[in-house]
Amino acid sequence: xxxxxxxxxxxxxxxxxxxxARRLSISIPLLEMMLEDLSRLGYLxxxxxxxxxxxxxxxxxxxxxxxxxxxxxxxxxxxxxAARLE
Numbered sequence: 001x002x003x004x005x006x007x008x009x010x011x012x013x014x015x016x017x018x019x020x021a022r023r024l025s026i027s028i029p030l031l032e033m034m035l036e037d038l039s040r041l042g043y044l045x046x047x048x049x050x051x052x053x054x055x056x057x058x059x060x061x062x063x064x065x066x067x068x069x070x071x072x073x074x075x076x077x078x079x080x081x082a083a084r085l086e
Contacts, residue, residue: 043078
């Protein structure tokens with residue numbers, strides 16, 4: 001399931017917690033635990049910003065996941081791991 005999550009994150013669009021949980025057929029609390037695990041392992045990093053989800057005009061440009069109060073982006077390590085999964 002972690003492999004699927006990493007693959008979804010390389011699709012190039014920002015995904016909401018609801019979208020990801022639905023695509024993985026899991027609960028949002030389980031998704032949050034997976035995201036925290038990926039962060040601890042260095043595959044994701046939290047993005048510290050109050051953007052409000054306006055991705056089209058975003059100066060950061062690399063956010064992958066938007067959730068309640070948090071944005072996440074793949075790290076270089078995460079992108080390399082996802083590329084190996086393809």
